[in-house]
Amino acid sequence: MAYSLTLRLPNRSLSSSLSSVAQNPRPRQRNRLRLHHFPSKIRAASVVEVESKSISRNDSVQIDKLACPVCYEPLSRKGPSGLNLEAIYRSGFKCEKCNKSYSSKNIYLDLTVTAGSEKYTEFKPTGTELFRSPIVSFLYERGWRQNFNRSGFPGLEEEFKMAQDYFKPAEGGLLVDVSCGSGLFSRKFAKSSAYSVVIALDFSENMLRQCYDFIKKEDATLSNNLALVRADVSRLPFPSASINAVHAGAALHCWPSPSNAVAEITRILRSGGIFVGSTFLRYTSSTPEILKPLRERIMQNYNYLTEEEIKDLCLSCGLVNYSSKVQQSFIMFSAQKP
Secondary structure, eight states: OOOOOEEEEOGGGHHHHHHHHHHSOOOOOOOOOOTTTOOSOOOOOOOEEEEETTSOTTSOEEEEEEEOTTTOOEEEEESOOSSSHHHHHTOEEEOTTTOOEEOOOSSSEEOSTTTTOSSOOOOOOHHHHGGGSHHHHHHIIIIIGGGGGGGTOOOHHHHHHHHHHHTGGGTTSEEEEETOTTTHHHHHHHHHTOSSEEEEEESOHHHHHHHHHHHHHHOGGGGGSEEEEEOBTTBOSSOTTOEEEEEETTOGGGOSOHHHHHHHHHHHEEEEEEEEEEEEBSOOTTSOGGGHHHHHHHTTTTTOBOHHHHHHHHHHTTOEEEEEEEETTEEEEEEEOO
16 A cells, blocks of 8 residues: 655754654565465555645655665655656755765766765776676667577567566566666566556666667657666665565676675565566576586676576575576576565
């Protein structure tokens, strides 16, 4: 059940009211879902909004579903409510605890730890930095991703259908598409209208710009329930137990630390929430033993795992109900927050 609360307070109590709301988040959902029974749909909780008479109707201050990547406290927002392109663009975000502000001046909201830094520059491993390139970002949906079918990926439409089947228990809730790239799946999730909000999240600025360009060319109405956020998958900018579904398409092998990323995904999922991912396998049970060392050497620049390692990783991070589908080197897997 979704909750919405609006408190109208005198000006002098605004700051204390915001602090009180931030320190007393909505109780964690206790109902558990099972993949095989497809229970009633989850609905994303509304933000708790606090208004004062001195703040205009279109310039309210709210405690948001987005959180500070430094301390994980929910951000306060000044501007229109809603998790969509226009609302985020017109809003300002600030962490009341560490006093850090986050810019929404770009087409995406930058919620990385280094957002706003003037001197410090941080570079990620090759597998991450490659996709920050303007050229690779441009080519990703224009031929690059389509070549994955050579390794057993069944194609975008089939992959989307498979993911939607896994996500049925989370329909109606908030979905985060981490490492979304150019947003090829983010846009499909938004078009499906199966989720209250879809957040396309990536570390690559250029991938997010490509996603924005595709939205404007394909269907501008997608911006009504789709937001673009720049963030690190190992430092996700959401409060704990706040997200209904997380998708990571062809992404795990590019993460600098898959264990940190899956632990973060587990942290932000609500009870019963679903994590669905796909990636390339290092090798499968059908790979000849003589070829396994060769594949180890070829794939050493990325974190390609075996099916057994992926399952073990999900379970060790506290997820349950693991299941997977394998085709050649392609695997799609799903797990659930207990």
